[in-house]
Amino acid sequence: MLTRVAVSLFISLGAYAQTVFMAGDSTMAPGGGGSGTDGWGQYLGQFLTIPVVNDAIAGRSARSYTDEGRFTTLTSSVKSGDFVIIEFGHNDGLSGTTDNGRQDSFGDSLTATTTVTLANGTSAVIHTFNFYMQQAVTGLKAKGANVIVSSQTPDDIWTGTSIGAPPRFVQYAKEVAGNNTGVAYVDHYAYVAQAYDKLGESAVDPFYPIDHTHTLPAGATVVAEAFVRGLLCGGSALSAKVNAAGKAVPNGCV
Template identity: 75%
Template sequence: MMFSKLFVALALSLGACAQTVYVAGDSTAAKGGGGSGTDGWAQYLGQYLTIPVVNSAIAGRSARSYTDEGRFTTLINTVKSGDFVIIEFGHNDGLSGTVDNGREDAFGDVYATTATVTEADGTTKVIHTFTFYMQNAIVALKAKGATVIVSSIWVGNSIGAGPRFVLYAQEVAATNAVTYVDHYDYVAQAYNKIGETTVNTYYPIDHTHTLPVGAQVVAQAFVRGLLCGTSTLKAKVNAAGTAVPSESISQPFFPVSQKY
């Protein structure tokens, strides 16, 4: 009986100490990607780590809609001290036109900036910047004892300077003293080595959503970013992860300093 109680206590203690990686993002990271056989990169991250990955990315979301739908709140309530949270948005956060699509953020990178948008029914709504939604989530997650990693996102059909949300992600990470992984640049580096002909085969429906083979490349690019950075998560990278292709980049492979 005494042995049984000790075993249960030990098991509960180990369970309490177990770490988990959570990923918050959009279809580029989500299970099933954008449909038509595509898949998100976060589905393949777990094979490169020694701790489990919970992919909480949801297709069609932005930093704003992930907030408004309560998904960040759910994540904040779920994580425990010692867990890791990777946040990667930007694909759906751009301006949507005269009618609000429920995802767009106010333009700019200033926390306090707001904008008024018109809903489909003619009513108006005040929205905030990408920085506002991201920073609120980061602060709450850090308060729970989670280690937050902000990651930039790969989108586009050419290799060049990244969209403004790449820089916004970098800025919000620096402002809140959390690790930044320049995922955009590491994917660009990987794609540049693989070549346009092969890379185009990764995208069956557009230049955003990858087939599983492409998602693997994007996952490996993130792992390489981890290995070349300072996050404590890199201590959880396994042998398969340390063997991923590509090398460290000491500066952005493509310039992302210009806002547009």
């Protein structure tokens, strides 16, 4: 995984015409959730012919990534032709009486809002997951970026011999992609679930040493492979940048 500084140097030397940027939470981020875990974004670069910059940050949601100005910074960094993968959902659920700074307004409307009470006792108006994602997509497309909306990954929670049903944010991510011409969608949840179901619960459980969300590097690699399989099956322009190792990742289209 290259740093921003290294990527900038290689671009200035003419080594790379395009870069992949990643925006997401701890399941994608360097260091994952700590204690030896790591995000899948750290393992994507080995399957591509262009560099990857992992801007995922642990603990973030579509809302908090927006509120902290991280989408603004990302948008200012990309150039026309770059790729941006956006994947949120794990931290976007409702937080209860006191707002946690991450929850989104319930539902998928682009106009619905909710007034919440912050930890300091003041109030704030928040928007839906789709609203924050749409804002990001609009800004990135205006810069000429190739945007890929990816659904969140599954937790290590099983129903019988299969990973459980997806949460609502998987459908929301699909809607955001579908509402924007030229934006690709990868159902990362479905492709990881496919990989996990084939491996079986006894093989997958050891990927998760601290909870049911954060993976060790071995698990993160499986999750990265699943994304690549979804990329190849989905027709994104980034699929043309998948190398031989990426084309050989396991499983088929779902």
